[in-house]
Amino acid sequence: MKRFLGGFGFLNGTTYPWRTLITFVKKPHLWGYLGVPLTINFVLAMILYISGLIWGWQEIASITEQLKQNSTTIVSTVPMGISILQAVETVLQSILTILFTIVLLIIIGFVLTQFGFFLGLPWYIKLSEELERIKTGKVKNIEVGVIKDLGRALSFELNKLILLIGFGVPLLLINLIPVWGNLISSLGGITLSSTLIALDFLDAPLERRKLSFKKKLNLIKSSLPASAGFALVCLALVSIPLLNLLTIPLCVASGTLFFCDYLQEKIENK
Numbered sequence: 281m282k283r284f285l286g287g288f289g290f291l292n293g294t295t296y297p298w299r300t301l302i303t304f305v306k307k308p309h310l311w312g313y314l315g316v317p318l319t320i321n322f323v324l325a326m327i328l329y330i331s332g333l334i335w336g337w338q339e340i341a342s343i344t345e346q347l348k349q350n351s352t353t354i355v356s357t358v359p360m361g362i363s364i365l366q367a368v369e370t371v372l373q374s375i376l377t378i379l380f381t382i383v384l385l386i387i388i389g390f391v392l393t394q395f396g397f398f399l400g401l402p403w404y405i406k407l408s409e410e411l412e413r414i415k416t417g418k419v420k421n422i423e424v425g426v427i428k429d430l431g432r433a434l435s436f437e438l439n440k441l442i443l444l445i446g447f448g449v450p451l452l453l454i455n456l457i458p459v460w461g462n463l464i465s466s467l468g469g470i471t472l473s474s475t476l477i478a479l480d481f482l483d484a485p486l487e488r489r490k491l492s493f494k495k496k497l498n499l500i501k502s503s504l505p506a507s508a509g510f511a512l513v514c515l516a517l518v519s520i521p522l523l524n525l526l527t528i529p530l531c532v533a534s535g536t537l538f539f540c541d542y543l544q545e546k547i548e549n550k
Contacts, residue, residue, distance in 0.1 A: 293509025293538070297517060297527070300411075300534035307414060313407035314529045317400030321525045324396055328388045329521060336384040389519035390473055396528055397480050398437070404532045408484035411536040416544070422490045432490070436483065439493040440476055447472050474511035475500070481514055481535035482543070489547060503542045510538050 304310050397404065409419045447468065455465035478500050486496050500507045514534070517527035 290505035290509040293506035294513040296534040415540040478511035485539040
């Protein structure tokens with residue numbers, strides 16, 4: 281089965297969270313690394329989802345109220361205007377609520393991933409080391425000192441922010457173009473989010489080898505389409521409310537297994 285999936289890079293990439301779950305079942309001691317990260321994720325999730333959804337639904341109510349006010353002038357020109365208008369308003373409100381809630385859940389899941397990953401990083405690093413030891417029998421860790429490690433962590437987050445702004449702002453502008461702009465912006469947004477997700481979930485083993493941000497990006501690019509499958513399935517998993525409390529640590533761990541299979545040999549052969 282593994283050999284069969286290996287011939288389909290994208291499909292193979294999507295299997296890593298499930299492979300990691302199997303590894304956790306076979307190695308129960310790995311769950312011990314997740315106690316603190318799960319607690320952090322739970323507290324963050326409650327804050328983000330409660331505040332985010334309340335704000336989002338208030339915005340939807342405000343938008344639909346504006347639509348009602350702007351559409352009153354149409355009533356007099358349409359036969360049976362009031363009943364038709366009410367039906368249209370109800371449909372529009374339902375569509376807006378569903379679409380806005382889905383987008384909001386994806387955004388909250390992405391934010392939860394960023395902050396939850398950063399706050400749980402010390403425990404994720406230990407988990408990654410243990411998984412690499414299980415997978416390869418050894419762990420490579422280049423020591424540069426606490427100060428340099430802190431500087432590298434800040435630089436990594438800054439580079440991600442630059443990447444987010446550098447591509448995110450143009451995508452927002454493209455979104456202003458009718459029809460095609462929305463499609464291009466949506467696809468671009470998913471690609472950008474997936475890239476940032478891949479950087480986060482693959483960073484533990486890559487950072488142990490003290491690679492530059494550019495090299496990390498190039499490694500993700502060099503492992504396409506498998507890295508795309510891995511990133512997309514992880515993005516989907518961390519966007520599911522409440523379930524992402526478990527899937528974020530699972531995806532972080534799966535990044536190490538993906539690294540061992542796809543990226544380690546590329547680094548060592550250079």
